[in-house]
Amino acid sequence: MKDFQYARATSVTEAVRLARRPGAAFVAGGTELLNLMKDSVQAPDLVVDVNPVPLAEITQHADMVRIGALARMTDVARHPLVRDGFPLVSQALMASASGQVRNMASIGGNLMQRTRCWYFRDAAMPCNTRSPGSGCPAVNGENRWHAVFGGSDSCIKVHPSDLAVALTALDARVLIDGRPPVPIRDFYVLPGATPQVETVLRHGEMITGVEIPRAAGTSRYVKVRDRASFEFALVSVAVLLHTRHGVVQDVRLAFGGVAPKPWRSVDAEDVLRGRRLTDRLLDEAAEVAVRGASARRHNGFKIELLKRTVRAALDGAR
Structure with missing residues (x-):
């Protein structure tokens, strides 16, 4: 792991300002970023700690529930507004990872998970997502875990988040600082010829939460x-x-x-x-x-x- 600078943000404004620097990355629970750094898949020059930012509330707003991006997976799964009103979200969260990871991992971080493709996770291997133009060994290699929908000749990875699947069925919206809410169906991007582009989030932008509209059934x-x-x-x-x-x-x-x-x-x-x-x-x-x-x-x-x-x-x- 290479040396990096560390900054602690206390507001969304400060976090976004810091993260706009080249080579900056957010960290919340750290269950994803630290693994990527240890594996030399991601090597930020600056790590912006957003844990002090007040974005962990789960609140009712008219016909929807809003979940802050820094709410922890366990807390969300057990919260009465989610458990009783959106059991699909609770079920998906409790099917994710392990109890220890769920206690640490944030909602925003979960949605921003990178693929678990072993070629992507091995920095010694070519991978178009990690190193555009280097190739996709999974296409003709070991692809048991890989996509049967939406892939391309450049990439056949799969997205790992259970939560994102539940939110897609619920027509949830992703809240991004400075933008109108983005329907989650439009948040993720298929690889096509640019598999390095995985979401509509631009460098320095920050997820602040998700909104889930109520639906019968x-x-x-x-x-x-x-x-x-x-x-x-x-x-x-x-x-x-x-x-x-x-x-x-x-x-x-x-x-x-x-x-x-x-x-x-x-x-x-x-x-x-x-x-x-x-x-x-x-x-x-x-x-x-x-x-x-x-x-x-x-x-x-x-x-x-x-x-x-x-x-x-x-x-x-x-």
């Missing part, structure tokens, strides 16, 4: 992984389902572990909406949900796994 977060704790999703599904007398009034479906960003399946939602939720319809929606999926050498199992997980999540929410 029951919800379910189902995460499939290689082990039961401290593991990232092979496939995950977030469902928000509103039915009346067995007929689907509204539904939202978002997937994790299968794309470079949380993946929303509007086509599957359209298949479900306005129809009676039968077992046959669940099967039909699951088939539609995987349309357009493209498997690589080692990750084709994700397509069948996603179909089964979509069906299980819908069945659990009805």
Whole structure:
């Protein structure tokens, strides 16, 4: 790890001013940045500690809940406004990482996680996300964990955040200092030819929180992984389902572990909406949900796994 300067900000204004310097990076819980620094994947010249900034509140605002970017994952998952009003968020957070990490990690930091692709995490390997133009070994290499939607010849990474998948199903908005709220569906950027650009956040900009609008219905977060704790999703599904007398009034479906960003399946939602939720319809929606999926050498199992997980999540929410 190279030497770096350290600064402690006490306000959003001060944090943003400091972070606009070339080579600056924010740190909150440190559960992501410090690992990247130790692995020589990221080497900031200045680390801006934002923990003193008052952004940890969880508050009710008319028809939405606002969660500060520095609220810790455990605190958010257990908060009555979230646990009772947005159980999908609680479920996703409690399925994330480990208890120790959840106690430290911030909401803003969770949304800004970098991919867990082993080629990205190994500074000795080429990686277009870390070093543009160096290549993507995952395309023809070991790609069991990698994307079946939304990838390109430049990059087939997957986004690791469970929270982001739940927030996508809830049509949440990301709050960025100095900007109007950004719908989370527009916050993340597909790799295309520029995989080094992962979000719409510009250097020096700071996430200050998220807003989650209330929506009717029951919800379910189902995460499939290689082990039961401290593991990232092979496939995950977030469902928000509103039915009346067995007929689907509204539904939202978002997937994790299968794309470079949380993946929303509007086509599957359209298949479900306005129809009676039968077992046959669940099967039909699951088939539609995987349309357009493209498997690589080692990750084709994700397509069948996603179909089964979509069906299980819908069945659990009805």
